[in-house]
Amino acid sequence: QVQLVESGGGVVQPGRSLRLSCVASGFTFSDYGLHWVRQAPGKGLDWVAVMSFDGTHKYYADSVKGRFTISRDNSKNTLYLQMNGLRAEDTAVYYCARTLSVTTSHIDWWGQGSLVTVSS
Amino acid sequence: EVVMTQSPATLSVSPGERATLSCRASQSVASQLAWYQQRPGQAPRLLIFAASTRATGIPARFSGSGSGTEFTLTISSLQSEDFAVYYCQQYNNWPPWTFGQGTKVEIK
Numbered sequence: 001q002v003q004l005v006e007s008g009g010g011v012v013q014p015g016r017s018l019r020l021s022c023v024a025s026g027f028t029f030s031d032y033g034l035h036w037v038r039q040a041p042g043k044g045l046d047w048v049a050v051m052s053f054d055g056t057h058k059y060y061a062d063s064v065k066g067r068f069t070i071s072r073d074n075s076k077n078t079l080y081l082q083m084n085g086l087r088a089e090d091t092a093v094y095y096c097a098r099t100l101s102v103t104t105s106h107i108d109w110w111g112q113g114s115l116v117t118v119s120s
Numbered sequence: 121e122v123v124m125t126q127s128p129a130t131l132s133v134s135p136g137e138r139a140t141l142s143c144r145a146s147q148s149v150a151s152q153l154a155w156y157q158q159r160p161g162q163a164p165r166l167l168i169f170a171a172s173t174r175a176t177g178i179p180a181r182f183s184g185s186g187s188g189t190e191f192t193l194t195i196s197s198l199q200s201e202d203f204a205v206y207y208c209q210q211y212n213n214w215p216p217w218t219f220g221q222g223t224k225v226e227i228k
Contacts, residue, residue: 035217045156045164045207045219059215095163099211106154106211108175110163 002026004096004111011117012086020114022079022096029077030054033102036070036081038092039113046092049081052102059102064090086118122146122213126206126220132228133198141223143191143208152212155184155193158222159204167206168193195225203227 008020022034036048049070051058058070069082079096093113099105123146133139143153151171156164166175168184171191181196195202208220 044222045158045209047215047217047219050215050217061216097164104152104211106152106166106169106209107156107164108166108169110165112163 002098002109004098004109006094006096006111006114009094009114009116011119013120014087014118016086017082017084018086018116019083020081020094020096020116022081022111024077024079024098027098030074032098032100033105034070034072034079035097035099035107036079037095037097037107037110038090038116039095040089040092043092048094050099050102051079057102083116086116088118090116091118092116121216122149122210122218124208124210124218124220126208126223128223129221130224130226132226134228135200136197137228139195139198139202139225141193141195141206141225143186143193143220145189145191145210147213148188149210149212151187152210153184153186153191154209154211155182156207156209157202157204158207159201164207198225 003025006022035050049060051070067085071080095113097107097110125144127142153171155168158164172184205222205224
């Protein structure tokens with residue numbers, strides 16, 4: 001069955017970096033676009049970034065542009081989020097989520113999330 | 121940026137009753153709207169896409185309607201497992217892809 005498994009979260013000091021990974025299984029990874037969506041403790045869902053199925057198109061929320069980088073390795077069925085210059089307001093559970101098309105489709109599956117805590 | 125506004129913030133409903141949740145977009149999103157359910161401690165789950173199409177495995181008591189700027193999610197007869205937070209999301213005008221702030225459906 002479809003699985004998205006995030007990892008790489010943890011506690012990090014402000015200004016430091018962290019890389020999240022999302023390993024996919026149960027579907028043809030290279031057919032799908034992938035989003036990162038985050039959720040601060042007790043808050044709602046906040047879109048972060050998206051990458052097309054082939055990696056040619058990527059978009060970022062203004063709040064992370066220039067600090068976060070989304071990438072993927074289709075040979076490893078893995079999506080990444082490189083997070084630099086972390087701030088306290090980046091503290092959240094980070095979900096990866098798939099979409100059949102970045103341009104025209106909805107998110108149809110979510111991973112279980114990875115918690116990132118930015119604190120000194 | 122399209123702002124999605126959900127109402128009410130909290131809905132208190134008795135089991136077996138009907139729940140009606142609203143989602144309004146700040147500009148037209150056509151029918152490019154999805155609804156997600158999030159139970160405590162769990163990831164979101166897709167319920168409805170294209171405003172009114174139920175996702176695979178979603179019970180028929182969940183229905184979506186609307187287009188343009190006004191959307192509704194209706195749960196016809198609430199079951200215990202339906203008490204959760206519900207989010208709408210538009211995917212018509214991007215970036216960014218935007219979510220509503222959520223409606224919590226709680227037991228009355």
